[in-house]
Amino acid sequence: MKENKISRRSFLKFGAAASAVGMMAAAPVAANAAQPNADAAADEENCLLGLFQKPKYIFLFIGDGMGTAQIQSARFYKGTVDNNGAVTEADLSFTSFPTVGSVTTYDSTSFCPDSASTATSIATGHKTESGVINMCPWTRDVPYETIAEKLHAQKGYKVGIISSVNIDHATPAAFYAHQKTRKNYYQIGVELANSGFEYFAGGEFQKVNGDGTGPNNHEVAAQAGYNVVTTQAGAAALTAGAGKTLIIAENLADGKAMNYAMDAAAGEWQLTDYVKKGIELLDNPKGFFLMTESGKIDWACHANDAAASIHDVLEMSNAVQAAVEFQQKHPNDTLILVTADHETGGMAIGYKTTNYDTFLTNLAHQKMSYAKFDSTYVQNYIANKTPFEAAMQDVKANFGLTLPSDPDAANAGKLLLTDYEVQNLRTAYERTLKVGSASQKDMSQQDYELYGTYIPFSMAICHTINHKSGMDHTTYAHTGAMVNVYANGVGAEKFGGVFDNTEIYHKLADLTKVK
Structure with missing residues (x-):
């Protein structure tokens, strides 16, 4: 080329x-x-x-909720501990990028913002209210044009949008939609079809049928000229020149999103596969812009599931590596940015009872996310009123947490439960069988602090294995912590230092000379 x-x-x-x-x-x-x-x-x-080159191929990766602790925990988890106890962190594909910046994330209404407003800031350079997508704050009557829309209209770049959560979720929507509220899911899906962008891939639309009076979001996209593909085999068969394409992942999990990386079956497409397919379909002489969101980092951290977060960060690192390999073929034309919209969960590496130590290898005992444990096991416990001790056999198999009375207790090592931990798990289990999950307004302050709005037993399990690993969280929501931006390629030097998230748009606009 x-x-x-x-x-x-x-x-x-x-x-x-x-x-x-x-x-x-x-x-x-x-x-x-x-x-x-x-x-x-x-x-x-x-x-x-x-100095006079502009990036012709732009990759923007957004790890939703991915603060520095989420990145660092993945590096530590992937790292090594030798026989003398010396620890070595591992590099991710983007942590060795030559330029690193720190970004503020607050929006017009909160220092702990949401994904709609922060993605709006990144996509348009404008602050807005939490929950608003690409509309001015307060009156919500002036739409903002996104960097993706400008590159598409002014420069002829092809555009792709990928998300591991719903394709109409706040972060991906912020690059093609303009809505007073992020909850206008059907309308966001209509805007997706009207965008004309060449490639979309991710989870299912959240309100695919709208109010039932008109065509569903798949039909709207098809009427707009999109190939609507809902099988992995169909996605794999697509080749360059296929035309405008919308891929809905075949294997859907909680919330009709893609599976967590740690839950994906062998051979099941993950974020990396959709990035590679996006490159294949978008590559052209004029250039492309590809935004990829790893949305389930955020979902895992909302649920305080450290292991699920770590595996999704590692999968995003794999996806970034696919972009790096493309960049190696086009070193004078490619820019790769990796950042986050905000931090989620208040993740901390270090816990009270582990003092100055961490034991992140304990997280390797966790075989599935909290969400898969809920759907695979907990629903049956509730239906069958399964005894606590029987449920704990599944907990041992999938999380390594072992009762002191278990015959394998002598071999349980650091995952042997204390009497205090057993009582906490038993209390959570009893609440699960009695009331299940609940909204915050229907819970006591104590119960909300312990379980959030999730299944109490699953939350107690996650908290227990986190604490035994030396990790903790402060919230089930977002925080106001700064996040990093990692840059590599043409124009990367512009993204160093400390700046606001709105500057990501302005720096891209300056590099590409859009109006």
Whole structure:
């Protein structure tokens, strides 16, 4: 593919002019200028040429809820501990990027914002209220145009939007929709079809049938010229030139989203596969913009499920690696950004009872997410009034947590439960059989602090294995913590330092020269 370069002659003409205003005091502009080191001069020219390149291929990865603790816990989990107890963290695909910035995430109404407002800030450069997608705050009557829409309309870039949660969820919607409330799910789906963007992939629409009086969101997309693909085999069969495409993941889990990475079956497509397919379908001489959201990092952290969060961060790292491999083929034209919309859960590495130690390898005993445990086991416990001790056999098999009375207790190691932990689990189990989950208004303050609005038994299990691993959370919601942005490729240097999340849009707009 032809690279985006300016000619040597054009460069030299600019060099002469720039020298006149002091921009290039040592630029090789004069025909008779001394050239003591041709290689150094060539290096200097190549460096300066880079100042005038713009990214033709832009990858924006958003780890929803992914603060620094979420990243660091994944690095520690993937790291090693030698026989002497020395620990070594592992790199993720993006943590070695040459430029790292820190970003504030507050919105017009809260220092602990939601995904609609923060994704709006990233996509448009404007602050708005929590719950609002690409509309001005307070009156909500002026729409904001997104960087994806501008690149599509002004520059002819193809555009792709991927999410591991619902394709009409707040973060992906913020790149193509404009709604007074993020809950206008059917209308968001209609905007998806009207966007004309070339590639969408992710979980199912949340209100696919709307009010039932008109075509469903799949039909609306098909009427707008989209290939609507709902099987993995159908997605795999797509090739370049397929035209506008909407892929709904075949294997759906909680909330009609994709499975958590740790719950995915062997061979089941995950975020990486949809990124690779997006590259295949979007690649073209004019360029593309591909936004990929790892949305279930956020969902895991809402539920204080540290292991599920870690596995989804690792899967997002794999997806970023697919972009890195593309960049290696197009080094002069590609920009990769990895960031978050906000932090979720108030995740902390360190817990009261583990003092200065952590035992993140304990999380390897967890075989499934809280959500899969709910659907696979807890619903049956509720229906059958299963005895606590019988349920704890499933807990041992799937989380490693072992009762002191269990025959395997002597081999349980750090996952052997204390009497205090057993009582906490028993109390949560009894509440689960009696009332299940509940809304905050229907719970005591104590119960909400213990379980949030989730199944009490599953939350007690997650909290117990987290604490034994040396991890904890402060909330079931979002926090106001800053998040990182990692940048690699053309224009990456613009994303270093400390700045507000609205600047991500402005820096991209400046690099691509959109109006």
